[in-house]
Amino acid sequence: MDSNASSHSSQQEKKQAYQQAAEWYLLMQEQPLTAQQQAEFEAWQQVPLHQQVWQNVRMFDDKFQRLPKQQIARTVQHFDAKLPKQAAQLCIVLCSALGLLYVGQGVRQQDYFPEIWSFDPVEIYHTERGMQQHLTLQDGSQVWLNSNSKIRVKYNSQQRRIELAKGEIYIETHKDTFKRQLSVRTSHGDLLALGTVFNVRYSAEKTELLVRQGIVRILTKDRQTQQDIPAQHAATFNQDKISPKSYQATHMLWRQQLLVVHSMPLGQFIKELTPHYQGKIQLEPALDEILISGSYSTQDVEKTLSIVANTHHLNIQVKPQKIQLAQ
Known part of the structure; x- marks a missing residue:
C-alpha cells in the first residue's frame, strides 16, 4: 500500500x-x-x-x-x-x-475554540485553582502548568503544537528526532520555539512571553507582525501588535509557589493570588493602591494575606471560601 x-x-x-x-x-x-x-x-x-x-x-x-x-x-x-x-x-x-x-x-477568548476538523490526536491537561502540574511530553519536552491553566497538546508527523487555552505554562523544549518545530498557540497568535526555555501567560486581552534561554519568534494571528525575542527579554502581544516588556526572572518563580513583587499595588497583588485560591478574595476599593513588596507563598493564600494585613495594619476576615480585607 x-x-x-x-x-x-x-x-x-x-x-x-x-x-x-x-x-x-x-x-x-x-x-x-x-x-x-x-x-x-x-x-x-x-x-x-x-x-x-x-x-x-x-x-x-x-x-x-x-x-x-x-x-x-x-x-x-x-x-x-x-x-x-x-x-x-x-x-x-x-x-x-x-x-x-x-x-x-x-x-470570550479565555478558552478559545480548537480546530475541530483536523482529526489530529489531542491530549488535554488542566489544573484546578491552587494546583500545579509537571508533564513530560512524548518528545522529551518538559511543561509546567500553573494554577487554573489548560493546554491541548497536538503532535503529528509535521508539528509539535501546544494550545494554551487559559492560564500559564513554563516550557523546556527538547531536541526533536524528527526535526518538528515546537510552537505554542493562543488566540493572539503563535510562538515558535527555536531551542529554548520560556514562559507564556495567556489572558483574553493579551499573551505575555518571557524567554529564559534561546529565541522565541512571535507571529501574531493576522500574520502581518512577527518578532524574534531573545534570551533575557520579554514581550506582550495581541492579534495584531507586539510590545516590549520588562524581563523579570522572578515572574517565573511560580513553579516554586512563590510570588515575588516590588511596589505592586495591592489590587494587582490580589489578582495574582486569586488563581491560587479556591474561594473569593474581597478587597476594599480604598486599599487598591497600597504598594506591596516581598516574597510570598501562593501555596497558603490565607497565611500570605494575613502577613500582608499585619504589615499594613489592615483588618482581615477569613471565612469558608472567602477572605475579606478592609481598613
Whole structure:
C-alpha cells in the first residue's frame, strides 16, 4: 500500500471513530447506559484511537455545558429538521451546532475554540485553582502548568503544537528526532520555539512571553507582525501588535509557589493570588493602591494575606471560601 492510500485509510478510520463517538455521546445524553451498553462502551474504548477521539468529544461537551440549554435545544432542533438521522451525520450535527453556538454566543477568548476538523490526536491537561502540574511530553519536552491553566497538546508527523487555552505554562523544549518545530498557540497568535526555555501567560486581552534561554519568534494571528525575542527579554502581544516588556526572572518563580513583587499595588497583588485560591478574595476599593513588596507563598493564600494585613495594619476576615480585607 502506498503512502497516499495509507493516509486515506487512516483518515477514514478517524472519521469512523468520530461517528461512533457521536453515537455514544448522544446515547448518553438521552438516558444512562444499561449494563450491557456500558460494557460495550468500555470495550470500544480499549482501542487507542477511540480513547483519543472520545477525549475530544468530551472537550466539545465541556463547551456545551457553558452555553444556555434553551439555545442548545433550539440549534439542535434546527439541524434536526433539515438533516436525516443517519448515524454517519450525527457527528456533523454535533460539531456544526457547537460551532454556531460558540460564534452566536460571542464566547470570550479565555478558552478559545480548537480546530475541530483536523482529526489530529489531542491530549488535554488542566489544573484546578491552587494546583500545579509537571508533564513530560512524548518528545522529551518538559511543561509546567500553573494554577487554573489548560493546554491541548497536538503532535503529528509535521508539528509539535501546544494550545494554551487559559492560564500559564513554563516550557523546556527538547531536541526533536524528527526535526518538528515546537510552537505554542493562543488566540493572539503563535510562538515558535527555536531551542529554548520560556514562559507564556495567556489572558483574553493579551499573551505575555518571557524567554529564559534561546529565541522565541512571535507571529501574531493576522500574520502581518512577527518578532524574534531573545534570551533575557520579554514581550506582550495581541492579534495584531507586539510590545516590549520588562524581563523579570522572578515572574517565573511560580513553579516554586512563590510570588515575588516590588511596589505592586495591592489590587494587582490580589489578582495574582486569586488563581491560587479556591474561594473569593474581597478587597476594599480604598486599599487598591497600597504598594506591596516581598516574597510570598501562593501555596497558603490565607497565611500570605494575613502577613500582608499585619504589615499594613489592615483588618482581615477569613471565612469558608472567602477572605475579606478592609481598613
